[in-house]
Amino acid sequence: MFFLKTLHHTVRLPPQFFGPRLREHVERKLYDEVEGHIEGRYGHIICVLDILDVGRGVLQPMTGLAEFNVVYKALVLKVFKNMVVDGVVTTVNQLGFWAEIGPLQMFVAATLIPSYYRFDPSANPPAYVSDGEEADISLRIEKGQAVRARIIGMRTDAREIFCVGTIKEDYLGPQEEL
Amino acid sequence: MESRQHVVLPPDRYPVTIITLRVDAGQNVQKDDVLGIYEYQGTVMVKDRESQQERPVQKRVKEELRSQWTGRIDKVAVQPGQTVTDPREPLAIVVEPCGHLIQVRGICATCGKDLSIGDYMGNDMTRATINMAHDALGVTVSRDVAEKLDKDTSERLLKERKLTLILDLDQTVVHATVDSTVREWKADPSNPNYPFLQDVHVFGIPHYQTHYVKLRPGTREFLADMNKIFEMHIYTMGSRAYANKIAEIIDPDRTLFKNRILSRDENLSRSFKSIQRLFPSDQSMVVVLDDRSDVWHWSPNLYKILPFTFFVGTGDINALPTDPPPAQRRPSLNAGGLNSGPDEKSDEVEEVEESQEVLAQLEDAQHHALEELEKNRPLQKLSEETEKDEETEPMNIDESRAGAEQATPTSVTQPPADHQGQSPRTQRRRPVLSENDRELDRVKQVLLDVHKMFYDVQDKEHAAPDVRKIMSQAKSEVLQGVKVVFSLVFPTNVDPSTQDLWLGAEHFGARCSLELTDDVTHVVTVEQTDGSRSDKVKRARQMPGVFVVKPEWLVHSISRWERQKEAGYLLEKVCRGPPPSIETAGMSELDEDDEAILSGRWEHENDIYLKLGHDDIEAMNREIEDALADDSTEEGDGDASQQSDFDLDAALDAEFDALLEEDDTQESVKKRTSDEAGLNRLREPTSPPSPSSLPPTKKTRTDDADIIK
Known part of the structure; x- marks a missing residue:
């Protein structure tokens, strides 16, 4: 789910940037440091929408760096357990498949793919193919296919968030059009 | 679940x-x-x-x-x-x-539970530790699941009548370099190497130099044919980006390999490859094709192909930079001291995981090596040397032609990598590069045979046979009955029985030894730069039926699964094996003992030596020196008169031998003992050398010098 959040970030600016364009430097450094990164509680920071306050820099006595406590408004993506998400398949193998949900990686194990999907290693590219008996139409899960899945577990590391999902429920699985 | x-x-x-x-x-x-x-x-x-x-x-x-x-x-x-x-x-x-049998980086892929949180009994992450996917995205499975997946694969392959082929890239099907000389030559039609470079593929990899890649001749046909009876995987020590680029070249529409590509980024170790990485429990249908055997621990599934060297002077650019590149390395010198016993029964997945730090260092080292290579431009140097040689020594062309013929054992075979290092001398007036490698055709034939044998057994017995057994069997028949003695091949500070060549010979049915015994059939030795010969070689060349061959004989026999004809690999130009020239020089009156002494096989030789104390030996030395004093002056006179009849080589040879003898007292004592036992008699006919019978004279003269010093 996407949220609009007001967040804080401390920017430490080296002395060579002190001057007339100081504010610009602080803003650029903020974009560099937070956009595309993960904030433990809030998930992925997709982009900074507005910088509300740069504050007055405080000089650090030992280092000469100036510390700015920046308040900004950002678009964040946070996923929750049991959330249904849409993604794009990236890798398919006999253990299951990986999908990308924006910046997130998701793995769906073969056991959580409905049993009427068979893994076909001789297909090019390899794919899970429904045999068409239980499913009304022949569907394929292959690289590039849009899928809808439910998140059953997730993990937040320092650099990335990834989750495991299932498509073994009604209305989940390959989608015609996202 | x-x-x-x-x-x-x-x-x-x-x-x-x-x-x-x-x-x-x-x-x-x-x-x-x-x-x-x-x-x-x-x-x-x-x-x-x-x-x-x-x-x-x-x-x-x-x-x-x-x-x-x-x-x-x-x-x-x-x-x-x-x-x-x-x-x-x-x-x-x-x-x-849920048994948490499939996990993704600490999360159960089936129930979503975070398994990294443990209690005093440990955590559940240990339940699924096997990574068997080609990628390194972090999906691990338990042993049970791995076995089931392996079984599924085997069943599917049996149904399709296929086997699995794990293919190495570097020097097996392609040869890559970063030497930018290639670019210049490729654009210059006047360059003698120009025609060979037209199908060289050029690509860049971020953070690396431009790569130039040449396919081994016959690669495309080989892959197309193999695809019919094998499911092929790529397993390379190159980076993921490199592997993908090569795959694009050899398999543009991805029908051969699909996503069955494993690179060093996904491998657990930078120095070893492991079948268990892809097939944790069942390796009975897997054939491996690689030019290096040490990285596979001499796996019974391995077919070791001769390395493909096109860009002379460049080795395997993705090999560990600590190894000398194959172009310069002798087969015996690589990866010394690796404990590479083949563990056929080991079911455990090898996890020689190196720390991130070590990996980063290796990565740096490789960058360094590549930079070095790019800077050094071995190709250009080589061709410059060639040209210089041509200018300065135009007189010697004939001689070096003869040398070239000797270096290339048979005209059809590609000279091995070691020889290409010397090619500026041997391949003059010709392009530095050549394109006559046909190894893949041989490999294709062997692999077809393996496949046929596998499915013949399968059809007859209705039980899945084991590729390992079939291949081990076929390998061990190649050098059946051969006993090899190594001389000067291995460094003295390593255990020879851990060395590649030794292990290889044993896998192919030969018995190996360092001692020269009666049942030896081949002495494997390297050509010394100064032309000297080791003790073992000297003795062996007196033994009837013993071939003194270069290591390439063994390397080629192993790589081709076929005992090579010794004639092309003999150390000396003339075969001194079965018909010893001494006997033809009118020595028929020798009794058995004398003959044995002559050929260095006299059974009591060592006894005498053992019984002698140090003083005895010294006394004997003096005695012999005295006794031979006049002999040698005579000999000197004879030499002077004969000098014009001997070619320079022979004379030098003799002198080298003599010099070497002086250093080696043991050797001289042995010789002297045998001398006492009756060699005096043997020298008689040769002391007035007759110009008419030159070859035998030459031979005995050499021996004389040995004894006389």
């Missing part, structure tokens, strides 16, 4: 007596819940009150039986009061709702 777990106790507790039970079938239990109380005969340390010392005491100990799992009790197999003696008999069965 439900999984049934058996509640058992450590084997050393048995027999145990159940005192009470606290659960019934159908009940749900949490991890660490008490299921009951049991009693066993235990040893406890009791502190003695008087002596204050601890001593073990046997006594009945009561303990709680706890569940290691959260789940439903399916069955309680014991009654209160019952005594259980068999440690394999489960006390109860707990059905877990």
